[in-house]
Amino acid sequence: MSNQSVLFDAPGPRAKILYGIVGTxxxxxxxxxxxxVIIALGNPDNSQWAADKWLTLLKPVTWTAYLLPGLWAxxxxxxxxxxxxxxxxxxxxxxxxxxITIVNRVxxxxxxxxxxxxxxxxxxxxxxVAIFALGIYGPTATFFGVVTGLTLYNGSVIAELLRSxxxxxxxxxREASMAVGMTHTQTLISVLLPQAVTAMLPSLVSxxxxxxxxxxxxxxxxxxxxxxxxxxxATPNANLIPTLMxxxxxxxxxxxSLSLLANRLERRLRRSRKGPRVVxxxxxxxxxxxxxxxx
Amino acid sequence: MFKKLKALAxxxxxxxxxxxxxxxxxxxxxxxxRIGIKFDQPGLGQQVGDDYEGFDIDVARYVADxxxxxxxxFVEAPSGNRETMLQSEQVKMIFATYSITDERKEKVSFAGPxxxxxxxxxxxxxxxxxxxxxxxxxxxxxxxxxxxxxQNLNDEYGGKAQLQEYDTYSKCVEALVAGSIDVMSTDxxxxxxxxxxxxxxxxxxxxxxxxxEERYGVGIKKGDVELCNQINDALTxxxxxxxWQKSADKWLGPAGFELGTENPPAFDTxx
Amino acid sequence: xxxxDGMATLLSRYDVLAAFWMTVKLTFVAAIGSLLIGxxxxxxxxxxxxxxxxxxTVYVHAIRNTPLTLIVFFCAFGxxxxxxxxxxxPESPTSIADNNFWFGVIGLSIxxxxxVAEALRSGINTVPTGQAxxxxxxxxxxMPALANVILPQAFRGAIAPLGTTLIALTKNTTVLATIxxxxxxxxxxxxxxxxxxxxxxxxxxxxxxxxxLTLPMGFFFTWLSRRLVVAR
Numbered sequence: 013m014s015n016q017s018v019l020f021d022a023p024g025p026r027a028k029i030l031y032g033i034v035g036t037x038x039x040x041x042x043x044x045x046x047x048x049v050i051i052a053l054g055n056p057d058n059s060q061w062a063a064d065k066w067l068t069l070l071k072p073v074t075w076t077a078y079l080l081p082g083l084w085a086x087x088x089x090x091x092x093x094x095x096x097x098x099x100x101x102x103x104x105x106x107x108x109x110x111x112i113t114i115v116n117r118v119x120x121x122x123x124x125x126x127x128x129x130x131x132x133x134x135x136x137x138x139x140x141v142a143i144f145a146l147g148i149y150g151p152t153a154t155f156f157g158v159v160t161g162l163t164l165y166n167g168s169v170i171a172e173l174l175r176s177x178x179x180x181x182x183x184x185x186r187e188a189s190m191a192v193g194m195t196h197t198q199t200l201i202s203v204l205l206p207q208a209v210t211a212m213l214p215s216l217v218s219x220x221x222x223x224x225x226x227x228x229x230x231x232x233x234x235x236x237x238x239x240x241x242x243x244x245x246a247t248p249n250a251n252l253i254p255t256l257m258x259x260x261x262x263x264x265x266x267x268x269s270l271s272l273l274a275n276r277l278e279r280r281l282r283r284s285r286k287g288p289r290v291v292x293x294x295x296x297x298x299x300x301x302x303x304x305x306x307x
Numbered sequence: 308m309f310k311k312l313k314a315l316a317x318x319x320x321x322x323x324x325x326x327x328x329x330x331x332x333x334x335x336x337x338x339x340x341r342i343g344i345k346f347d348q349p350g351l352g353q354q355v356g357d358d359y360e361g362f363d364i365d366v367a368r369y370v371a372d373x374x375x376x377x378x379x380x381f382v383e384a385p386s387g388n389r390e391t392m393l394q395s396e397q398v399k400m401i402f403a404t405y406s407i408t409d410e411r412k413e414k415v416s417f418a419g420p421x422x423x424x425x426x427x428x429x430x431x432x433x434x435x436x437x438x439x440x441x442x443x444x445x446x447x448x449x450x451x452x453x454x455x456x457x458q459n460l461n462d463e464y465g466g467k468a469q470l471q472e473y474d475t476y477s478k479c480v481e482a483l484v485a486g487s488i489d490v491m492s493t494d495x496x497x498x499x500x501x502x503x504x505x506x507x508x509x510x511x512x513x514x515x516x517x518x519x520e521e522r523y524g525v526g527i528k529k530g531d532v533e534l535c536n537q538i539n540d541a542l543t544x545x546x547x548x549x550x551w552q553k554s555a556d557k558w559l560g561p562a563g564f565e566l567g568t569e570n571p572p573a574f575d576t577x578x
Numbered sequence: 579x580x581x582x583d584g585m586a587t588l589l590s591r592y593d594v595l596a597a598f599w600m601t602v603k604l605t606f607v608a609a610i611g612s613l614l615i616g617x618x619x620x621x622x623x624x625x626x627x628x629x630x631x632x633x634x635t636v637y638v639h640a641i642r643n644t645p646l647t648l649i650v651f652f653c654a655f656g657x658x659x660x661x662x663x664x665x666x667x668p669e670s671p672t673s674i675a676d677n678n679f680w681f682g683v684i685g686l687s688i689x690x691x692x693x694v695a696e697a698l699r700s701g702i703n704t705v706p707t708g709q710a711x712x713x714x715x716x717x718x719x720x721m722p723a724l725a726n727v728i729l730p731q732a733f734r735g736a737i738a739p740l741g742t743t744l745i746a747l748t749k750n751t752t753v754l755a756t757i758x759x760x761x762x763x764x765x766x767x768x769x770x771x772x773x774x775x776x777x778x779x780x781x782x783x784x785x786x787x788x789x790x791l792t793l794p795m796g797f798f799f800t801w802l803s804r805r806l807v808v809a810r
Contacts, residue, residue: 019702019710019728020626021720027626035627042633052661058484058510060660073356128792129785130749132763137781140770143395144777151382153397221643228645232474232756232767234385239647244354244383247347247477250484250506253660256651260644267643387771447674452758469674472758482659488674 053253065251069258074245082241083262089155089237090224093162097223098216100163101170106205108175111196119171126168132229135161139233151236158230158237162223169222173215177208214278221267221274228263238262340376342367343384343392343401343526347477350500350558351404362496363523365554366421366545367402370525373541385474386451390414393526400538401526404494407575416531417524418538418577422555423569425517426459427495429502431483432512437490439516443468446489449479459519476501484510494521499564513563522572535577546571584779588769597765598787604683604751604761605791609744611687616694623699634695641692646753650685654757657681682754686747693743701736702728704808734806741799745792762787 023031053060068074107119126134139157142148148156181204189199231239242259246252344363345352352363359381371379384392384403392398393415404424407417430437437446444467452472471488473479479491480501491498495517502511525538545551551571559566588594623634641649657663658681666676705728713723752763766784773780 019624019724021714023626031627034625035629038622038627038630038633049661052663053656055485055661058660077354077357124793124796125785125789128745128749128789128796130752130763130788132752132755133766133781133784133788136763136766136770137777140391140774140777143391143397144774147395153395225643225645228647229753231647234383234388236383239645239651243475243477244346247475248349248353248355248504248506250481250504252477252481253652253656256648256656260648260652263645263648264640264643268639271639271643387767391771391774469671471674471678474756478655478659481655485659485662487659487662487664487677 060251060253065249065254068249068251069254078241078245079238079259079262082236082238085155085235085241086224086227086237087266089158089162089227089230089235090220093159093166093227094216094220094223096159096163097166097170097219100167101174104167104171105174105178106200108171109178109200123168123171126164127172129165131161131165131226132232134164135229135233137161138164154230154233154235157233158227158235161229162226165226166219166223169219170212170216173212173219174205174208177211178204180211181207211281214274214281217270217274217277221270224267224270225263338375338377339380340371340374340378340400341380341382341398342371343389343398343403344381345403346383347475348404348497348500349504351496352402360558361500362422362554362558363402363404365558366525366542366551367400369545369550370400370402370538370541373544374537387474389526393528396528399527399534403526404497404521405524405526406494406521407524411526414529415526416529416535416578417575418527418535419524419542419574420522420572421525421542421551422496422523423567423572424494424496424521424523426492426519426521427498427517428514429480429483429491429493429498429511430489430514431486432510434489434512437514439514440518443490447471447487449473449482449488449491450493451476451479480507480511496559496564499559503561503563520569524575530578532577539574539577542574581779581782584776585783588773588776588779588783591773592765592769594762594765594783594787597760597762600759600761601748601751601787601791604679604686604754604759605744605748608683608686608690608747608751611683612690612694612743612747615687615691616698619691619695620698620702623695624702638692638695641689642696644689646685646689646750647756649689650682650753650757653681653685653688654678657684678754678757678759682757682759686750686754689750690743690747693746694740697736697739697743698732700739701732701734704735705731731808734803734808737799737803737806741795741803744799745795748791748795749788 021027050061059065104119104123107115108123110116110119135157138160139153142153142156142160146156178200185203185207186199189203194203227235227237228239230237234240238259242255243252246255249255344359344367345361346354346359348361348363351361352359353361364381367381368379382392382398384398384401386403389401389403389405390411393401400418405417407420411417428437428440428443436442440463446468448468449471452474468490471479471482473482476491476493476497479488482488483491484507495513495515498513501507502513525542527534527538542551555566555570619634619637621634622630623638625631625634658677664673664677665680666673670676709727709731710723713727718726751761754761755764755767758764762784766780769780770777
């Protein structure tokens with residue numbers, strides 16, 4: 013809403029006609045592009061729109077043997093990762109807020125490092141550590157690789173969220189607790205942290221979206237998540253593209269619902285009178301090295 | 308801090324174990340054996356619905372039964388991960404079109420071989436420009452990362468043909484059918500398996516001129532002579548009672564694959 | 579010392595520099611690509627025409643909620659293999675490597691464009707309505723108001739999120755290992771397969787390569803956004 017009023021005035025009669033023309037041309041371009049893709053996929057030698065490529069996707073066994081187990085693997089890895097990342101983020105975040113310089117510094121370096129390394133690189137490393145150093149076998153090793161990679165990265169993101177959450181609380185909160193005789197740690201644990209964590213809730217849910225998407229990287233260490241299962245299914249049926257389309261829709265539905273949930277949480281927190289007045293969004297700590305911004 | 312991290316790592320491992328155990332439903336039962344197979348190779352090892360089928364699977368089931376295991380848990384063993392899976396004891400045996408090579412023998416041991424295949428080429432049915440590996444220069448060739456065929460081709464034709472590497476054969480086949488690559492190379496057993504798939508029937512053909520000998524062995528942990536001998540006994544029995552021939556005919560026969568005089572093969576000495 | 583020796587061994591055995599250069603190239607080209615697509619999508623999203631806005635919104639939501647791996651698969655196996663599209667000349671002796679590179683770049687660009695579009699839009703949102711009203715009040719017409727008052731502020735507001743997107747893009751180039759582009763994570767899986775005893779050295783080497791790339795980016799964008807911050 014607001015952006016329109018910044019950029020554009022309410023249209024007059026001439027502008028309305030112009031908008032109509034621009035809209036029609038835009039739609040025609042988009043439709044043209046869609047048509048090119050649809051026709052190219054219908055390439056007569058190997059048409060992706062052939063009915064049998066799609067009908068197999070409707071069979072119950074497709075879902076019970078491939079897609080649902082894959083979905084379960086994706087979601088279970090995501091949920092375990094976000095929980096562990098929450099724990100790690102809490103520890104690292106507290107470390108960064110610590111008044112002890114050395115703890116502060118070590119956690120700071122650790123957080124920066126974990127944010128600089130790609131999740132896939134950490135997954136590969138963790139997977140090989142699991143099988144060669146820890147002696148974990150079987151599908152557990154791939155699960156361990158996926159969860160460790162996701163936990164390390166997202167833990168560092170959550171640590172930053174937590175820190176900016178605490179730092180964005182009104183100064184008076186800290187001053188008041190100091191004034192009644194609480195120590196730095198007491199202030200942190202019983203006054204600042206509970207408020208910061210509540211303020212973080214929406215961005216935790218948004219972070220879960222990132223985690224769900226990134227489980228797909230587990231494909232590369234042969235974790236049987238949705239994408240790998242989909243591909244196993246597509247091999248005998250020769251319908252990789254239709255299957256990938258279905259999988260994409262599954263991901264979009266799950267993640268879109270999660271983002272709706274995050275939005276609703278955020279609105280509720282903003283409205284609530286008792287709750288903290290600040291809400292930390294993922295954008296606030298978007299940049300690893302910027303000072304946290306408050307909203 | 309490190310203590311915290313360590314505790315966290317332990318907690319993570321415990322959680323991972325718990326959840327992994329849940330997803331895999333794997334107990335530590337003595338009568339269950341974990342076997343590595345391929346999930347995406349028609350005719351050899353392929354997941355079909357809830358089950359697995361193919362020549363490799365039949366042999367794996369027969370051997371596991373002979374060794375006294377009541378249950379089998381099949382695990383996907385991608386080409387590039389097979390040595391790792393055996394070295395780390397993720398699986399006890401691997402039946403996954405696993406060629407016996409000297410290089411691999413440095414890391415793992417093999418029982419068998421239980422069948423002898425050969426590397427061949429797969430092209431589109433209407434393509435007459437390829438009749439053997441000598442026609443490869445200038446062509447676009449697809450193979451799977453970490454497989455012997457990829458290495459052979461890299462060594463011999465790497466500079467002349469363009470090589471596309473994917474992680475599964477099925478991706479190569481799709482690219483071949485669509486025309487973005489010209490030739491796909493791997494063992495003839497696998498190629499015949501794909502060519503006879505209903506979806507690809509009539510669209511692909513195997514050139515039929517093998518240029519290597521691929522001896523499929525049963526991958527086991529390095530130095531496990533006892534297991535190797537047990538597996539060989541089971542394989543001998545399978546060949547003698549006709550089950551081997553029956554399975555080979557069932558899975559590889561219809562695709563036009565000739566077993567040849569080298570099959571059933573003689574076993575290597577276990578070491 | 580073992581670590582240093584291990585890294586030296588790896589550097590002598592593998593062409594790490596070439597992989598590093600590939601990652602840099604991918605990042606650079608895909609950054610330009612995503613900036614182009616992202617700007618178009620951002621314009622659509624703020625356009626006063628309903629259907630265009632709707633398309634911009636659908637694009638951003640659909641792409642942001644799909645894993646990058648899946649998008650890259652669509653580009654490689656959909657556009658390239660199934661539809662048979664080709665960017666490099668089919669006769670070129672490096673057409674496979676070139677096609678993988680370019681379709682990978684397209685996948686990266688499509689994905690990150692959604693984030694670029696959101697960064698630009700959030701930049702526009704940081705400009706208070708009063709600025710536009712004031713510009714009109716002193717007699718500036720639409721284009722001058724946009725060019726002299728609104729966009730300069732919007733751009734400054736978008737710097738920090740754009741920086742984040744660039745860093746994410748750098749790290750996300752690793753996904754292209756799935757389609758056989760020889761960048762850092764591709765070479766890493768090769769190293770792990772054949773030199774497992776050097777596990778830690780491999781990780782430290784590859785991780786360092788990314789730290790070298792992303793840390794300066796972070797510092798640069800922080801410096802830039804502080805320098806250009808709009809005081810309100």
